[in-house]
Amino acid sequence: MEAIILAGGFGTRLRPFTYTRAKSLLPILNKPMISYLIDSLPEEVDKVILAVNYRKNQIERYFRENDFGKEIIVNDEPKPLGTGGAVKFAEKHITGRFLVLNSDIICSLHLDDMVKFHIENNAVSTISLWPVENVSEFGVADVEDNGNIVGFVEKPKPEDAPSDFINAGAYLLEPEILDYIETDRLISMEKEIFPQIISDTERFFGFKFDGYWMDIGRISSYLDVHRFLIRKNKMENYLGRNCEIHGDLKDCCIGDNVYIGSNSKLNSTIVYDNARIEDSAVLNNCVVGENCKIGSHSNLKDSVFGDNETIADDSIMNKEVVWTQPVPEGYPKKQIGNVIGE
Numbered sequence: 001m002e003a004i005i006l007a008g009g010f011g012t013r014l015r016p017f018t019y020t021r022a023k024s025l026l027p028i029l030n031k032p033m034i035s036y037l038i039d040s041l042p043e044e045v046d047k048v049i050l051a052v053n054y055r056k057n058q059i060e061r062y063f064r065e066n067d068f069g070k071e072i073i074v075n076d077e078p079k080p081l082g083t084g085g086a087v088k089f090a091e092k093h094i095t096g097r098f099l100v101l102n103s104d105i106i107c108s109l110h111l112d113d114m115v116k117f118h119i120e121n122n123a124v125s126t127i128s129l130w131p132v133e134n135v136s137e138f139g140v141a142d143v144e145d146n147g148n149i150v151g152f153v154e155k156p157k158p159e160d161a162p163s164d165f166i167n168a169g170a171y172l173l174e175p176e177i178l179d180y181i182e183t184d185r186l187i188s189m190e191k192e193i194f195p196q197i198i199s200d201t202e203r204f205f206g207f208k209f210d211g212y213w214m215d216i217g218r219i220s221s222y223l224d225v226h227r228f229l230i231r232k233n234k235m236e237n238y239l240g241r242n243c244e245i246h247g248d249l250k251d252c253c254i255g256d257n258v259y260i261g262s263n264s265k266l267n268s269t270i271v272y273d274n275a276r277i278e279d280s281a282v283l284n285n286c287v288v289g290e291n292c293k294i295g296s297h298s299n300l301k302d303s304v305f306g307d308n309e310t311i312a313d314d315s316i317m318n319k320e321v322v323w324t325q326p327v328p329e330g331y332p333k334k335q336i337g338n339v340i341g342e
């Protein structure tokens, strides 16, 4: 079976870290986010098609250097085609029923169970569903008790949401779904294709599951995922290799070759490789990019520091995004991916 991993898009809400890397390579507990997804694939998936565009060379390099025991195809879109367009662009590699997975999700979904559910229901399309309180940033399903989905709205206003069950970002599709998608056009699977399949086939199902589900759409959820996984693993912190740590840390993830000076206090903070944090710095809910230097006696809260930034001694910052280098050419000002016409 083939699995298409949607790993394109710019990850605009995760800038400045996505200025320098593909979103799917952002580290979670020091491992690229996409590696968790590949590890969760059922055994029957023997071919993985990576639907990529922005920073595709980084993704290609990562898979060249790391073997996951599956055939990996890097399917490079000449330009971002949206979630639907990316699936259509992978059509030449599809031989039967196939999976499509958003790459920015960490969850406890067992894809094997979803495959069984799909076959039992003779579905043409099954999507994973997860309940949330605030649905407005997601796709929302109008789902009946037997799992049949009778409506789907992407990013509705709260008053227009048909339920609390959101699209959790994993799809199992029969190949005929590909006939619904036009070629070479920016198409949103969620906005344009799902509603059409629902009205045409009445065999569109939702699979609910237990455990946890977290999307890594923005910096706050990126920090949340880390805190969650560190606690789930019953750890105080997650530390990389060759670190020199003299300060106090709680719920922090620290990359490789990091120096943290004495009397510094870090809480719920992610520090990437080769960063240096001087004495008596206090960081709460921050993400510190690769090779950053944080000056002594700094007090930093809810802030992010892109790769290679230097923060002066005694700096006080709250809710800042620090990025002093040029924004990469072609990087959009706002989200495009599956959001079209806004």
Ligand code: GDD
Residues within 6 Å of the ligand: 006, 007, 008, 009, 023, 051, 052, 053, 077, 079, 080, 081, 082, 083, 086, 101, 102, 103, 104, 105, 137, 138, 139, 140, 154, 166, 167, 168, 169, 190, 215, 217, 335, 336, 337, 338
């Ligand atoms: N290849 C390719 N090309 N991939 C893309 C493109 C593109 O043009 N645009 C987005 N992607 C990838 C992203 O990298 C991500 O893995 C996935 O498609 C979904 O895009 P996002 O931009 O992250 O969408 P979202 O988070 O606003 O909403 C999606 O995820 C929610 C769950 O987290 C939708 O699928 C919602 O319905 C869903 O609830």
Ligand code: MG
Residues within 6 Å of the ligand: 102, 104, 215, 216, 217
């Ligand atoms: Mg997303």
